[in-house]
Amino acid sequence: MTTEEIKARLEYLRGEIAAERISQDEIVELQGLADHIDPGDTVLLEWAGVPEFDGPPHVGHWSRLGGTWYCDTCDSPYCDLA
Numbered sequence: 001m002t003t004e005e006i007k008a009r010l011e012y013l014r015g016e017i018a019a020e021r022i023s024q025d026e027i028v029e030l031q032g033l034a035d036h037i038d039p040g041d042t043v044l045l046e047w048a049g050v051p052e053f054d055g056p057p058h059v060g061h062w063s064r065l066g067g068t069w070y071c072d073t074c075d076s077p078y079c080d081l082a
Ligand SMILES: [Zn+2]
Pocket: 058, 059, 071, 072, 073, 074, 075, 079, 080, 081, 082
């Protein structure tokens, strides 16, 4: 993939995260692209499984609607740091 294609792919994956419909396969793909993620892009880095040593602690709440734990820091139900 070219740098342009990787960028486009990362933006697509960001959209999937925002829409809360990223799949396991896409998370694996994101992990494969971790080296191309901007160091300040904490959302994508976290989803790629890159540890954030200076990041804020994750605060979550139980989502009655989703019937699942929801991380307010990541704005996502998939975080396991909350
Ligand atoms: Zn989180």
